[in-house]
Amino acid sequence: MNHSELARDFNKDEQRVDWHDETLFWIRNKRDKAAQAIPEWEQLRESASAIKDNVLSGLHNYLLEFESNALRNGIKIHWAQDAAEHNLIVHSILKASGIRQMIKSKSMLTEECGLNAYLEKRDIEVIDTDLGERIVQLAKEPPSHIVLPCIHKKKEEIGTLFHEHLGTRKGESDPLVLTAAARENLRAAFLSRRAALTGVNFAVAETGEFVVCTNEGNADMGAHLAQVHIASMGLEKIIPKRAHLGIFLRLLTRSATGQPITTYSSHFQKPREGQQMHLIIVDNGRSAQLGKPDFRNSLKCIRCGACMNTCPVYRRSGGHSYQHAIAGPIGAILAPNLDMEQHADLPFASTLCGSCTHVCPVKINIHEQLYKWRQEIVKKTGVPAAKEMSMKLMKNALSDPALYRLAGKTGRFLLKYAPFTINNHFNPWYQQREMPQAPETSFRSWYLKHQK
């Protein structure tokens, strides 16, 4: 199934979609308030963007600088070309210490690599500890949002899951009670697991340290209790200097949820005494993306999720409809880089309204890149039938003035008398929309009439 078909499924439950839509927009509004409270906000975005540009242009040396400093700090560094190699490295680290159970805090990279499934096949149990991720793990689903993994779930469904797996009372759906149950259950896991895997938000070349941000404290509970800490990081997470954290940490959480900063921003410089600390630097298509001038600056992404919260398509189609670890506008740029044919539908899952670009803290030109992907995809693979047709119609209409006028008239006619026809044929996005009222006369007819 492609994105628009899955989106149609998601839209069958109208109440849920409305809730999803409104909740994400509420978070988007919190982001606006937080941003407006910082007078130098635009300057911060500008700086963050310029720092990331500099990182991409000097990535080779920054990675080497980071590696040598991290090694000096006692961190073991591994390099993985792709998902398979990343998973193999994790497995071999665990095997070397005879570990069969691991806890994990939020890492979108391990979702991208399919690590959980890989390890489970090798009889290694993985427990996700971020509450939202734990919930989707129990439901045997992938996260639907990079910051809010179970934003698509209602509390009653979570109550049912917890009743089944954690033994909470049947019908219990109070978030306070459910969170307390998860806390107790996961605490036992934190205390007994010998290995913990975390993601990486930023890695500082100058100091060889890495920073992990959470609100729950789960990355810290895992890392500080375990004998083996594995951190998985996409190679674009490098920043040159420690002082640059002062810019990124100001932007990250304000953009994500509107909080001034996450509860914990933990700086791992050296392993704890007696602890093994491993860091895996993962490529998985990133160095190829770096070679595409039109798309390379998608590598500046700091995974705040703001572009998803603001996207009218994401809000009404849900993260799962993207069928990729990173959903939403940025996911629709990153996914085709990994497999263009498989993800050819994603760059079309956008209205190109530009709201994503407008909120992005590192100023990625998201909607322009989506538009560019469309052109690439049309050139190389052809597009799904419905869109191909509407695009052809559009192209013909635009290149032929007479046709354009006719299409304008037909369009108005269809809108007025048979909206379902235009809905189904021209654009899958209109299926769930009330179409606007068609004006009685088009601007062109009005203009011609009044010109005389």
Next chain:
Amino acid sequence: MKSREKILSRILEHQPESTALPFSPEIQGNETGSLQIFTEVLTKIGGHVYQPGNLNIMKDQIRGLFPGKSRKITTLSLFSDLADTGWTIQSPSELKDVEVAIIGAHFGVAENGALWITEDQMKQRVVPFICQHLVLLLEKKEILSDMKQAYSRIGDSTYGFGTFISGPSKTADIEQSLVLGAHGPKSLHVFLLD
């Protein structure tokens, strides 16, 4: 070629022409952060802020907050009459039953209510995370205005592990309802002293 070399050579081949690092903007606003803003922000995100006046008042306040015989530990000899100062452990999991931990912080940041704490102040890294309630001590004059100042204060120091803590552990993963005490402390109490 090993993966490392392959990745690095692809990057070298693909990275664009070098661009400059931005000129870092000058420090905005006051050199010292506002106590009032710090208190407001930290309170809003679920923390409690106290200005006890002197050490004895502070101790009474802590006793009032945490009566009873539950396990309390500290890394500050100042509080030996309130909490265990002599604790030593073989494994960090031995701290699982700690109810209250009392430790010091280097400085606080007004714009986000965060406090900077390093490993030497924790003794064990897990202390500020595993306790049920966390008490932090901060000198009033150690409040900076924003994160830019925070990093200029941290400079190039080495700390093994350091963290900004801003409020109690929290989650809103279930239908966006805020719950305090996700995996870390359920409450955070910051005492400001002269």
